[in-house]
Amino acid sequence: MEARNARKVRKGVVVSDKMDKTVVVKVQSLKLHPRYQKFIKSTKSFKAHDENNECKVGDTVEIVETRPLSKDKRWRVAKILQRSIEAASQE
Template identity: 70%
Template sequence: MESRIRRKIRRGVVVSDRMDKSVVVKVETLKLHPKYHKFIRRSKKFMAHDANNECRVGDIVEIIETRPLSKRKRWRVSKIIERPASLND
């Protein structure tokens, strides 16, 4: 049997944690303009599942693609990479 399909992984910043077991993660990407050859910053928001309610606004997290968990949730938080300096104290 073939191994599991490779899942997409994104890194972004938590912009909302007001829901129970869910967070909104903003992922920024750089895209090259076809004519002017300058990089354009694009962002997209993903709803992700946070089972233990560990994420806080400002955390840098890694999210991984998963099966549909609700109407808009298709991602889950795999790990918290960095917390803001003000919350580390």
């Protein structure tokens, strides 16, 4: 029962907020190379649903996996962890 509700959670930075109710979040992860035992940074972009258009470029957000909302959107913004400096100064 618990495994069914276990949703993937990622932390990343908003790189685009030009779409309505959608933000593009860049998530960075470290992967260990099997032979050389060196950590390699890899980044991936996720389109996430932002219901109230609260996120701005540069914000650090937490996204959670959800049901498919469109062709590319399978994530939604759970919470804004840290506002960007530019967005905070405008408010």
